[in-house]
Amino acid sequence: MVEKLVPDGLWALVFPLIPTPPPRPRGGRPPLHPRRVLAGILSILRWGLPWRQLPTALGFGSGITCERAFQRWQAHGLWSTLFHHVLNHAAVHGQLDWSRAALDGCSFPAPRGGEHTGRNPTDRGKSGSKLHLLIDAEDLPLAITLTGANVHDSRQLEATLDAVHGIHNGTPGRPRRRPRKLHADKGYDFKRCRTACRARGIQPRIARRGIESNERLGRHRWKVERTFSWLMRFRKLSTRYERSADRFLSLAHLACALLVWRRLTVVCPV
Numbered sequence: 001m002v003e004k005l006v007p008d009g010l011w012a013l014v015f016p017l018i019p020t021p022p023p024r025p026r027g028g029r030p031p032l033h034p035r036r037v038l039a040g041i042l043s044i045l046r047w048g049l050p051w052r053q054l055p056t057a058l059g060f061g062s063g064i065t066c067e068r069a070f071q072r073w074q075a076h077g078l079w080s081t082l083f084h085h086v087l088n089h090a091a092v093h094g095q096l097d098w099s100r101a102a103l104d105g106c107s108f109p110a111p112r113g114g115e116h117t118g119r120n121p122t123d124r125g126k127s128g129s130k131l132h133l134l135i136d137a138e139d140l141p142l143a144i145t146l147t148g149a150n151v152h153d154s155r156q157l158e159a160t161l162d163a164v165h166g167i168h169n170g171t172p173g174r175p176r177r178r179p180r181k182l183h184a185d186k187g188y189d190f191k192r193c194r195t196a197c198r199a200r201g202i203q204p205r206i207a208r209r210g211i212e213s214n215e216r217l218g219r220h221r222w223k224v225e226r227t228f229s230w231l232m233r234f235r236k237l238s239t240r241y242e243r244s245a246d247r248f249l250s251l252a253h254l255a256c257a258l259l260v261w262r263r264l265t266v267v268c269p270v
Contacts (some may be wrong), residue, residue: 001058005039010261013085014038019076033060040066042258045251048235071247079250083257084165090140090175090260091169097137100205101179102224103160103188105132105153106232114243117150129240131252132156134164135233136179139223140263141231142167146249153187158196183220186212209238231255231262 033203040060044051056064073079086247090096108131110117120128128149134142143163147156161182166175182197183205197204208217232238232256242248 002036002060003040006035007265009265010098011035011038013089013261014082017078017081018073019078022072026056032070033067036060037069038068041254042235042268044255045234045236048224050117064128070250074247074250077218080258081255083253083260084167084262086257086264087140087142087165087167088169089112090264091167093264094169095138096140096142096176098176098179100137100181100183100220101134101202102183103132103143103157104185104221104223104224104228105130105147105156105187106228107149108232108238110149110240110241112241112243114240115148115245116148118150120149123149124197126134129226129248130156131231131237132160133224133228133265134160135224135227136221138222138263139227140260141184141227142179143251144256146245146252146254154190154193157184157188157193161196161200161202183218185218185221227259234258 015034021031025188038060039087040054040058040063043058043060044054044063044066049063051063051067054060054066056062057120060066087096107120107122107128107130109123110122110127115126117127117129119125123257130149130151131148132147132153134144134147138143143160145156145160166176166177178200179202181203184193184207186207186209188206189209193206193210194204205220207221231252236251237255
């Protein structure tokens with residue numbers, strides 16, 4: 001079960017990033033193997049269970065053990081580092097296409113409230129949050145940010161573009177951060193959005209209100225919708241129960257890292 005959830009290739013990427021566990025001068029039970037803990041975290045992410053309801057019969061330890069490990073590793077930046085790490089692997093193997101990118105936002109309920117939540121105008125004003133996702137031309141996530149559901153998509157364009165860390169492709173030179181073109185829907189049809197893109201050397205391809213047809217998403221923008229559908233299969237993201245914005249965004253980083261890693265296992269060894 002552990003090997004199925006955390007295959008050898010994934011574990012080889014994660015293990016060097018796991019910080020040394022804190023000392024236990026008073027002794028106690030030996031700590032659970034981190035690979036089992038990671039399997040428990042992935043189970044929580046996939047099925048959306050509350051942390052305390054993780055069945056101990058699965059052999060992943062208690063949900064409290066997994067939650068504490070998740071928080072401890074988050075404090076060391078493991079989840080965002082893992083996302084960046086697998087993107088570097090994808091670039092080395094030629095799987096990132098910087099010729100164009102697509103950007104969009106997706107709202108979801110946040111019934112417990114917390115940081116970066118707001119009244120969702122598409123859900124009768126209920127508390128909600130919104131993820132803003134940037135993908136490359138091959139629908140791999142490049143960056144993801146979090147806001148309240150009442151924040152307009154266009155207001156997060158610059159922050160999401162700037163959330164892309166420098167990605168190395170294994171050759172000498174500066175790391176890559178910017179796509180050549182950016183596709184977005186009419187929610188981004190503002191002069192400030194186009195100006196922000198051009199200031200970063202990106203050619204905007206933003207649908208224009210009153211000109212572009214509403215009948216279809218376009219030749220390239222539909223891919224970001226598909227990537228969102230893949231992310232929402234991780235049920236811990238489809239409804240936000242984490243009050244901490246950092247914890248929820250760390251779960252999103254982990255989910256994005258898994259999407260990139262799965263693509264790598266299909267096309268090339270990691």
